[in-house]
Amino acid sequence: MNLTITDVRLTPVLVADPPLLNTQGVHQPYTPRLIVEVETADGVVGVGETYGDTKYLELARPFAERLRGRQVSDLNGLFTVADEVAVDAARVLGQTDVGGLRGVQTADKLRLSVVSGFEVACLDALGRALGLPVHALLGGKVRDSVEYSAYLFYRWAAHPAGVPAETDDWGAALDPAGVVAQARRFTERHGFTSFKLKGGVFPPEEEIAAVRALAEAFPGHPLRLDPNGAWSVATSLKVARELGDVLEYLEDPALGTPAMAEVAAGTGVPLATNMCVTTFGEIEEAFTRGAVQVILSDHHYWGGLRNTRQLAAVCRTFGVGVSMHSNTHLGISLAAMTHVAATVPGLHHACDSHYPWQSEDVLTERLVFEGGRLAVPDAPGLGVELDRERLRRLHRRWLDDDGTLRDRDDAAAMRVAEPGWTAPAVPRW
Numbered sequence: 001m002n003l004t005i006t007d008v009r010l011t012p013v014l015v016a017d018p019p020l021l022n023t024q025g026v027h028q029p030y031t032p033r034l035i036v037e038v039e040t041a042d043g044v045v046g047v048g049e050t051y052g053d054t055k056y057l058e059l060a061r062p063f064a065e066r067l068r069g070r071q072v073s074d075l076n077g078l079f080t081v082a083d084e085v086a087v088d089a090a091r092v093l094g095q096t097d098v099g100g101l102r103g104v105q106t107a108d109k110l111r112l113s114v115v116s117g118f119e120v121a122c123l124d125a126l127g128r129a130l131g132l133p134v135h136a137l138l139g140g141k142v143r144d145s146v147e148y149s150a151y152l153f154y155r156w157a158a159h160p161a162g163v164p165a166e167t168d169d170w171g172a173a174l175d176p177a178g179v180v181a182q183a184r185r186f187t188e189r190h191g192f193t194s195f196k197l198k199g200g201v202f203p204p205e206e207e208i209a210a211v212r213a214l215a216e217a218f219p220g221h222p223l224r225l226d227p228n229g230a231w232s233v234a235t236s237l238k239v240a241r242e243l244g245d246v247l248e249y250l251e252d253p254a255l256g257t258p259a260m261a262e263v264a265a266g267t268g269v270p271l272a273t274n275m276c277v278t279t280f281g282e283i284e285e286a287f288t289r290g291a292v293q294v295i296l297s298d299h300h301y302w303g304g305l306r307n308t309r310q311l312a313a314v315c316r317t318f319g320v321g322v323s324m325h326s327n328t329h330l331g332i333s334l335a336a337m338t339h340v341a342a343t344v345p346g347l348h349h350a351c352d353s354h355y356p357w358q359s360e361d362v363l364t365e366r367l368v369f370e371g372g373r374l375a376v377p378d379a380p381g382l383g384v385e386l387d388r389e390r391l392r393r394l395h396r397r398w399l400d401d402d403g404t405l406r407d408r409d410d411a412a413a414m415r416v417a418e419p420g421w422t423a424p425a426v427p428r429w
């Protein structure tokens with residue numbers, strides 16, 4: 001068996017995205033992702049996926065060049081390679097990603113986000129070569145299926161008139177009745193039993209009413225609300241008081257560890273984050289201050305599946321829960337999340353996934369939720385197959401774009417509907 005990497009292919013794509021609202025603005029009609037393929041001397045191909053904005057592509061290209069001649073089994077070596085790739089300081093100094101929705105922006109985190117796509121591709125290739133599923137390469141699954149939650153968004157029925165976009169039949173969701181209708185559709189289609197509402201869009205009273213409506217429609221089901229740090233400490237505490245009896249956790253109510261610590265000190269409602277702790281360097285302060293009770297890991301930020309397991313071990317040590325965050329992603333990343341989630345003991349919360357919102361994929365077959373869960377694949381590698389024609393089509397879209405959609409910018413998308421819109425200052429309420 002020859003595990004030497006002989007070819008690496010990077011394919012940026014633009015994927016259709018509905019008009020989902022958040023505190024920064026609204027999703028653009030197409031969102032960038034990067035598909036990574038590594039091929040071994042034996043012709044085994046492994047696939048990975050990560051963020052596709054320009055700054056990730058800028059790093060992925062020199063990274064890919066350095067991989068030829070290395071072994072797909074040399075997963076630790078990926079981090080050494082990453083250290084050799086220079087990050088343009090202008091990409092990180094004083095920069096945030098999508099207005100801060102992805103937490104801090106550092107050179108290391110940028111590198112790790114790129115490493116994650118390659119690590120998953122190498123694990124897929126290694127698993128295929130050895131005839132083992134990725135979860136086995138991570139030490140073995142401790143569960144046969146992974147639970148996901150319905151990721152509810154306030155949304156418009158369609159992108160603004162005149163904007164080239166795909167359409168869907170979900171309709172608008174801009175009030176409690178719309179949110180409950182969306183949740184019902186999620187349960188009918190995918191069997192989800194826990195619900196997360198993306199907040200920070202409307203004044204907190206309206207979002208409290210939406211969560212109350214969900215609690216009435218789905219009594220006893222786990223509910224979460226995530227305003228992406230849009231609230232002050234006082235507002236966060238007020239929401240926690242009003243919804244404490246129905247919330248599984250409150251996600252990033254206020255921005256940054258000090259504010260989260262203040263909120264945590266004033267409420268018994270657990271706080272979760274995918275914003276104030278997105279790097280190993282941020283753990284110590286947050287954990288010693290008791291600022292967060294659940295870390296929502298995004299394996300892209302954290303540098304891949306094996307680093308996610310390390311994060312889970314640190315969380316376990318400190319009695320902090322762990323679950324998974326998601327940004328708009330395709331089936332490759334969903335499969336990767338499912339493999340790693342299957343290996344993490346004590347995963348007590350359903351994972352997030354945007355996948356149901358993505359009508360397009362680069363796989364031959366979509367992953368299917370049953371009863372709100374994904375079966376953990378036991379086929380070699382990730383257990384998914386790339387559809388080259390679909391990949392080619394989504395790449396064509398990226399090639400044809402003049403650059404406006406190649407970097408996610410929710411505030412820019414909102415300006416199309418509301419000229420003059422800028423991402424609101426925080427705290428917004």
Ligand SMILES: O=C([O-])C(=O)C[C@H](O)[C@@H](O)C(=O)[O-]
Pocket residue numbers: 020021022098101102198226228274325326327328
């Ligand atoms: O939990 C989160 O913060 C996210 O999923 C971040 C995303 O960027 C979300 O806000 C979105 O897709 O609008």
Ligand SMILES: [Mg+2]
Pocket residue numbers: 226228251252273274275325
């Ligand atoms: Mg969040």
